[in-house]
Amino acid sequence: MKIIENPWRGQGLVDGVLAEIPGPSVDAAAPLRLLGQCPAHEVTPLERREAWGTTLFVKDERGRMGLGSFKALGAAYVIAHEAAATGADDMARALAGRTYVTASAGNHGMSVAAGAKVFGAKAVVYIAETVPESFAGRLRDMGAEVVRAGAEYEASMKAAEHAAKENGWTLLSDSSWPGYVDLPWRLMEGYLVMAEEAVRQMPEVPTHIFLQAGVGGLAGACAALFRQAWGAAPRIVVVEPEAAPALQASIEAGRPVVTEGPVSAMGRLDCKEPSLIALRGLSRDADDFGAITEEEAAAVLPELTLMGLESTESGAAGLAAARLMGLGPEARVLCILSEQAEA
Numbered sequence: 001m002k003i004i005e006n007p008w009r010g011q012g013l014v015d016g017v018l019a020e021i022p023g024p025s026v027d028a029a030a031p032l033r034l035l036g037q038c039p040a041h042e043v044t045p046l047e048r049r050e051a052w053g054t055t056l057f058v059k060d061e062r063g064r065m066g067l068g069s070f071k072a073l074g075a076a077y078v079i080a081h082e083a084a085a086t087g088a089d090d091m092a093r094a095l096a097g098r099t100y101v102t103a104s105a106g107n108h109g110m111s112v113a114a115g116a117k118v119f120g121a122k123a124v125v126y127i128a129e130t131v132p133e134s135f136a137g138r139l140r141d142m143g144a145e146v147v148r149a150g151a152e153y154e155a156s157m158k159a160a161e162h163a164a165k166e167n168g169w170t171l172l173s174d175s176s177w178p179g180y181v182d183l184p185w186r187l188m189e190g191y192l193v194m195a196e197e198a199v200r201q202m203p204e205v206p207t208h209i210f211l212q213a214g215v216g217g218l219a220g221a222c223a224a225l226f227r228q229a230w231g232a233a234p235r236i237v238v239v240e241p242e243a244a245p246a247l248q249a250s251i252e253a254g255r256p257v258v259t260e261g262p263v264s265a266m267g268r269l270d271c272k273e274p275s276l277i278a279l280r281g282l283s284r285d286a287d288d289f290g291a292i293t294e295e296e297a298a299a300v301l302p303e304l305t306l307m308g309l310e311s312t313e314s315g316a317a318g319l320a321a322a323r324l325m326g327l328g329p330e331a332r333v334l335c336i337l338s339e340q341a342e343a
Helices: 016-020 029-035 075-086 107-118 133-141 153-167 182-201 217-230 246-253 276-285 294-299 301-306 317-325
Strands: 002-005 046-051 054-060 099-103 122-127 145-148 208-212 235-241 288-292 332-337
Touching: 002 246, 016 276, 029 075, 029 182, 046 182, 054 182, 054 317, 075 099, 075 107, 075 182, 099 107, 099 153, 107 122, 107 133, 122 133, 122 153, 133 145, 145 153, 182 217, 182 276, 182 332, 208 217, 208 317, 217 235, 217 276, 235 246, 235 317, 246 276, 246 288, 288 317, 294 301, 294 317, 317 332
Parallel strands: 054 332, 099 122, 122 145, 208 235, 208 332, 235 288
Antiparallel strands: 002 288, 046 054
16 A cells, blocks of 8 residues: 655645635535435444444445445435425426436436435436446446446546537536536535434544545545534544555645546445545545555455455555554544445
8 A cells, every 4th residue: 555644734735726616515514404304314323333443333324324335415405405495396307308428337326316316316427337237236226327438537527528418408517626616515515414324323432533535525525524523532543445546646646636546445435536625625625545456455355254344445445545554443433435336
């Protein structure tokens, strides 16, 4: 694992394009109010395990709202927020006639599809050629139209952007860039529910927090709320694939950069360009940025299965990094198991 210390900790990167980008929300009350009206919403468990010579606290998102990952809190929350704003009497048709389009390497597309289905909208999800057909089938089962475009996530994202402009559809990405911040900012706000639950569930302030990152939405939202709740006490480590270290590379460069690399088995984290909202927040809130290899990500999975925490390389990347750190018996380590194992 390559790990670097964040030289921008506390102040954050604000120069150049980031000067116009907002930091992440810390208003967990907003999504809690809305999701409290959803029958499928339940608090996910915080599991405690003794492993690798230390104490682990694992926020288990595999059962989140029946969608299998934390992403249920993101796009579906944005769509629910827009449906509530219509004031419609029949919420099942509040967004009839609307089409939400996105690109997805995994669970984000499921969240868009689920939210659109509940409120009467249509979902179109662009996926890359490398995304398994089993995932495409799950999207179709949720009522989404699935379009394959490009060899990697970035290409499918450009295709989704083009489709939105051509058809007058609403682009709902989990990333952000200049001129596109409002919906991803709201989407990250939804993830605060997970972080707020963890704060209430933790018996003590953690000494270390490991947060996996693709474009950085989960990590950016959680780190912001954890800093608000616990101050400087925990050491927050952001974990990316070595094949896609967009946040780490941006921190090293002192500006947003696009990385290159092979396709990673950590498919949901295999994003070569950071979300600018997440980068701005994490440059302020994270202590370290780590990048793990494919082998390091895979090595932790059999051990987690024995602990009853079966997941994927993406879902367990934070735990893989914690295992590599060897933190010792005095550490209290908080990680997020962000998705269920693939069928």
